[in-house]
Amino acid sequence: MAVLVSDGIERRRRIKPYKATVFAPVEPRAQRIKRIATKTIVWTSVIGAILLVAAGIASILFYNHYAAIVERRVDAGFWQTRAGMYAAPYQIRKDQQATPDAIVEQLRRAGYVEGDNNGTVWNGSFEKTDTGLKITNSNAYSLEPEITNINFAGNRVKQIEQNGAKADTYQIEPEMLSGRSETKRTKNHVLKFEDIPENLRNAILAAEDQRFFNHHGIDPRGIARAFVANLSGREIKQGGSTITQQLVKNTFLTPERSFTRKFSEAFLSVALENKMSKQDIFAVYCNEIYLGQYGASGVNGVEQAARAYFNKDLKDVTLDEAATIAAMIKNPRAYSPQHNPENSRERRNWILARMNEIGLSNASDVEIARNIETKLAPPKANDRTIAPYFVDAATKELTSKFSADYLNSNFNTRVYTTIDTQLQTAAERALTKRLEGLDKYYSKKSCGSKEDSSSIQNPKSKIQNGCRLQATIVALDPHTGHVLAMVGGRDYRESQFNRATDAQRAPGSTFKPIVYAAAYEHGYSPISTAADQATEFATIGGKMYKPSNYHGAYSNTNITFKTALVKSSNVIAVKTAMDVGLGSVAKKAKEFGFDNVETYPSMALGTMETTPLQLAAAYAVFANGGTSVEPTFIDKVVSGSDQMLQLSTPNGKQVIKEQTAYMITDALMDVVHRGTAAKANGALGKNVVFAGKTGTSKDGWFAYTRPAATSLCRCGSIL
Template identity: 35%
Template sequence: MYNSLFMQNPNVVRIGRRRRRSRNESRLLQRLRTALLLLCFATILAVVGMVAASVSTYQALAADMPDLDDYRSTELAQTSLVYDANGKVVDQLYGVQNRFVVPLSDVDPTLKKAIISVEDHRFHEHRGLDFEAIGRAAVENIQSLSIQEGGSTLTQQLIKNTYIAQQERFIPSFERKFVEASLAWQYEKGHSKREILEQYLNTVYFGSNAYGAEAAARTYFNKDASDLTLPESALLAGIINLPGVYDPFADPESAKQRRNVVLGRMLEYGHISKREHDRAVASKVVVSRGRVVYQNDNEYFLDAVRKEIAGEYGNDMVYEGGLKIYTTLDPVLQAMASEAVDAIVNPEAGDPSASLVSIDPSTGAVRAMVGGSDFDEVKFNLATQAHRQAGSSFKSFVYAQAVHEGISPETMYVSKHLNIDMGENARPYEVDNYDFIHRGPITLQKALADSDNTVFVQLALDLGLQKVVEMANKLGVDSEIDAYPSTAIGGLRVGVTPLEMASAYSTFANSGTHMEPYLVQKVTKDQNEEEQLLEEHRPFGEEALSKDEAAVVTQALRAVTERGTASYYHDLEAEIGRPAAGKTGTSNEFIDAWFVGFIPQLSTSVWVGYPNERRSMVNVNGLPEINGENYPLDIWSLYMQGAAQKYPVEQFDSPGPDLNLEVKTDGRAYVKPPPPPEPPEKTTEEKTGDETKKDSGSGDTVVQPEEPDPPGSRQAEPRQTPSAPGPDPVPPVQQAPASTSPAPTSASPAPDGG
């Protein structure tokens, strides 16, 4: 009944339902609280796990992380520059990276703003890590299940470019990103934003092997980074993301579209006005390859400079040290030298090659150097590396030693066939002149003018061969020279280089004082925004001859050009407009041909021959043979006609009255026999008797013929001036190069034979 009543009461039913609902809700809340507690606990565990994992990862990676303290001592690879004597850049030396480190003040503000806008617009707000960008990158990476977005700040990019190994920089890796982020956070603690931006601008890659803003500005616009315009800066900033895609040389349209994106970002972040944006977007993309245009005519000179500096500082310093190398190269003289060589010889057509070196006698500075005809094809430098027979151009050194020992140029030797005993079990050394022309007794000065072999071998033997070698060394020949009789006429075991010969003859032009030849004036390096001097050449001379002795040698070498072997086809004084001195030289079988000559301000050597073989230069372009009087002298004259115009006309020194030179009468020197004694004076009576006999005669005067002198006994009297040419016929002077003139016949004066 109770139950029946209870069931029939509606209020009682509602109370029961409420109680059941209340119990259900209580159970649900309890479950929710339990789930929430479990979730919180799981979260805490996850965070702890993540922290522990991070700590563990950091500890695991810490040992391999680069030390930030080393950053300041790590120098970026920088391009070295080579300058000519006028201060113009003529070469850039770099290895993997072409870079010029510059201070932030030398970068136009538009480039700074453009890079910040497109690469890290919150650069001035974060401390090395941009968590907003990291979050955005994380979403992208999770969605793609790979590392697509990096979220890297400029600081992180700097860390990647300076600390991360080259081979790892472009491999996507969470581990590498972790290292970058960790080091960037540390790095910002010890460096200002200005320092970081400056370092970034000197390290970031802009494509086309240009690292840093300065190299990029020069590569793409041929200007300094301080002179960039807004459109140019935006173009460079756009390249950084994908240098290969946005290369303005390869794809100017893509580069322009990317540039406009950068300009849009600059406008969005308030770095430029709408008007500046619109004008920049409307501008065309104009690029200019700002690389040094290498001129083949100076490559041999520059190659010699590179080798010299590498020998002193090492290749790493040369190609990564950011050196500034100031050379002695005169670009005007270098161009003239190359043009003169090319005008006479064409190795590609089978002609022999030629080398030319020109030196300032007063300092030793090498002003021009032709080491071959095509550096791209042949790297061997004939000017510095080719040791060749000097021929008769070496006779000047024998002559110089004679003068140094007080021997007068009027000393005479007999020009004749020589057969010199070389010792037991050795063949005699036979010496003749070209075409076996022997001149009989002849002065030393005329022997030099006519390039007489036999006289100079005898003179060298009298002087002492070792003394001749030492004189050549003092004058400027550094190559090894043997004390052999053949050395007197340029028959050398090792040979000499054109650089050595130009240097040795420059000693005569510099009043007997030898100045060591050099190509590098100074070397500097930018250090803390200042140019630090690493080395500077200070000219230092050593006296080989006195001023008067050098003047006597120069007089003899002038006689060579005025009436000796160098006058057969050229009137050098007329051609170059001033006095010149020099000596021809031709080795046996016409294998090497030289002319080495000078004016007071410039000494120049020219060598002609085949560089890869000892090949006779006969029947070349219609000439029976190439010798010192034609091709080398043709080149020398063509070059000096222009080169001499850079200098005022200056006369050579004359020997002073105090120089005491004596005619040599001992050794192998020729001594002229004394004249016969004068007949005794006749008495008055004898004279009267003679008159009587004369009056009583028929009136016809009979003259008895003189007894002829023995052959070779009658000689010209020694004179103070150079003697006139001998009986050899002399062809008329030709103003055109000998190489374009009719070839000398067998009746022509003989060229050098040594």
């Protein structure tokens, strides 16, 4: 169509043709819902399949990862982790004074066996050579044994070679203090399934995992059954973890509770069941499990439990005894037949009833066993009990730092203590020898103090018309607080009371260095002077106090504080404390670690009470430049999976200035050289210099210190 525009030119406009709109037919609602549902199902199935395949691949990868861990640990013999409490390792240094026989004794104590055993016996083996010793270490994580040659020149270590390379030191594996029996420690003995009597097997299955031989490491049915059983009762009697899970938890994993830990536990349990037979898993479990403390030793494994609690071979335990052992697995302390006999009996009877219920024992045998009163064998001292007082103290420290639940369940934990076994042996021998001499002297004299009940009940603790003296020795590292040796009494079998940690006694003049340390901190010095003469002091309430020197001897002259400490002047010690202020001295004493300090003049003479361990720790301050350290018995704790659970670190505080510590130490060296402890001069060797102080109350005390160790001896009444 032509169109005229303003310029007169005709132009044409294209007109678009008309196009009709076509409407799609309306889809029925039911059909639309069906289509969407089909599409959703298809996509959900696809995504689900992808996720399922991914989960399957992830599970395979996770399983392979944990299976590799299990493979390594089983091939390495993970059940040979030697749970228990150990001494500090013994270190051999090049050029140190030592003989082959002395090293051999230490090797034997640590469980090494003489002969060529290729390192397959516990810690290892050793052989004597023309030039010294050849030591083969048992290293489960090494393909080849570690061989160390130690050559001697006379009584000196001339050379150390480890796998052909020269070394300056060699460390002998630590000696076990408590945990395994002597047989197990030296012969690599592992209980076999056929060694476990049927009644004990059944008791353990009834108590811990009745479907053990039917599941594959984890048991959903068992978890559900335990949940229902515990929900319906008022206390937890059944656990959900299988025996395999318990073994994995305590030998492969760390103690924290988390989802990832349970995840790992499940995979490891399945992997372990695919690697080891049911019988082997059950045997390792029975061989390693912790079953309480009986006498001076921990009990590990059912074989040791039979010997400790019933004095029987494992094959001879009766049904009631088997159930008693199985009862302790859940909580060795709570169900101990020695410490909690009622709880033990109740748990035993529940296990017996459970055995009958699931067909593991007949009703008549169960009824007879339920009516038997458990009779325990008396605790026996080990063939070679090592430092029982120290072990008790270390156990007490351990239980204060770890929960009872953890200690009860983690039976593969290794506790490495601070004890130096050579020093401990020397301390025990010295104490025994000295007391035997004193026994002869005092055999017809009275101790002069009230006897405790143990001495009255035990006639062996008396001598004719008198009584035997008691003694204590403590040695610790002044820089770390590590207790190196401890003898808490003359005979652990007669009395388990630890006089080193628990006996509160007056320390006498051994307290005087703390008085002078407080004075030096307040501006006095070793050359400060005071009159050494009879003096009366006014006390609170107007009463007069008149101390006297030993034998009433006075120089009646002004003497220096250093001389007063060397000669142990009582009058000047009290005068110094009064001048400084009894409150100030008491405050300083508390900083040194003394608990029971009261502000009265005789305090300066050590009339308050303290323990030998506290006094030894106080003297460590002088050797450590004025810094205190907390005494500790445990160096580190390692789980069955080789995870470090605790490592001791010195945590001290500055109590006195380093200069003050030096001035006190200098005076105490003079005490040994020309003072009240002059008889001890040369006791540690001709050229060995040390500082020390005597003290006399109802007991005799001697505290001395060197840079390497601070030691204390106390001898006195039956307490």
